[in-house]
Amino acid sequence: MPHTGRPGLSAEQKLELWTRWKNGESLSDIGRALGKHAASVFTIVVAKGGIAPAIRRRRPGSLTQSEREEISRGLSAGHSQQRIASVLGRSASTISREITRNDGRQAYRAAKAEERAMQSALRPKPCFLSTHSALRAMVAQKLQEQWSPQQIAGWLKITFDGDETLHVSRETIYKSLFIQARGVLKKELMAHLRSRRIMRRGKTASTAGQTRGQIIDAVSIRDRPAEIEDRAVPGHHCPTGYCAAMSREGGKAIC
Numbered sequence: 001m002p003h004t005g006r007p008g009l010s011a012e013q014k015l016e017l018w019t020r021w022k023n024g025e026s027l028s029d030i031g032r033a034l035g036k037h038a039a040s041v042f043t044i045v046v047a048k049g050g051i052a053p054a055i056r057r058r059r060p061g062s063l064t065q066s067e068r069e070e071i072s073r074g075l076s077a078g079h080s081q082q083r084i085a086s087v088l089g090r091s092a093s094t095i096s097r098e099i100t101r102n103d104g105r106q107a108y109r110a111a112k113a114e115e116r117a118m119q120s121a122l123r124p125k126p127c128f129l130s131t132h133s134a135l136r137a138m139v140a141q142k143l144q145e146q147w148s149p150q151q152i153a154g155w156l157k158i159t160f161d162g163d164e165t166l167h168v169s170r171e172t173i174y175k176s177l178f179i180q181a182r183g184v185l186k187k188e189l190m191a192h193l194r195s196r197r198i199m200r201r202g203k204t205a206s207t208a209g210q211t212r213g214q215i216i217d218a219v220s221i222r223d224r225p226a227e228i229e230d231r232a233v234p235g236h237h238c239p240t241g242y243c244a245a246m247s248r249e250g251g252k253a254i255c
Contacts, residue, residue, distance in 0.1 A: 049178025149173035
């Protein structure tokens with residue numbers, strides 16, 4: 001059963017979540033597929049403004065998780081750093097720095113070292129608009145004039161054809177609006193977007209084929225029998241049959 005609380009999704013589940021979101025699935029459908037409450041899915045999606053984060057990739061040349069496990073096994077066996085480096089085909093200085101930054105020979109743990117390395121690699125570049133105040137001011141002004149991000153991006157490209165420092169994509173504008181943690185464009189500017197959305201959805205996103213707000217196996221009123229019109233038979237005009245049951249029991253119909 002889906003449950004509330006902290007999402008606690010694995011990396012694989014998060015990847016599936018964003019894939020389903022980009023394919024246009026609803027929050028409820030994604031929640032059911034992942035065994036989570038729709039509110040938990042919403043918390044993750046809205047925090048990123050509905051924009052899937054870039055896939056994290058390991059920097060070329062950095063130690064891998066399997067190499068860290070080999071270091072841990074070597075230290076447990078009492079091997080020297082030079083011997084471990086030789087087995088891995090790494091320099092002794094690389095192994096030495098890895099061990100030193102992760103609590104030394106006695107306390108080194110591969111899983112902890114891997115987690116620390118991945119966290120330290122999270123160094124997002126500053127948002128383009130945050131470092132260009134003049135461009136940011138122009139974008140904000142056009143948003144207040146009810147221009148769409150696509151119109152703003154096109155206008156900047158035409159108006160400042162020879163100056164790429166004053167060009168910005170519509171996606172960057174959307175990210176600056178929807179991901180408020182960036183602190184670039186004020187949240188109030190979102191009210192000027194025509195869609196009134198609080199997060200981004202893909203072009204292919206659609207509610208077509210989804211059953212939200214629909215009655216399953218509903219029968220159209222156009223398909224009712226003709227004898228219902230004269231209401232000669234109790235209960236015929238009641239779609240639920242409740243009034244017919246009340247008539248048989250001597251009660252009063254409510255339709």
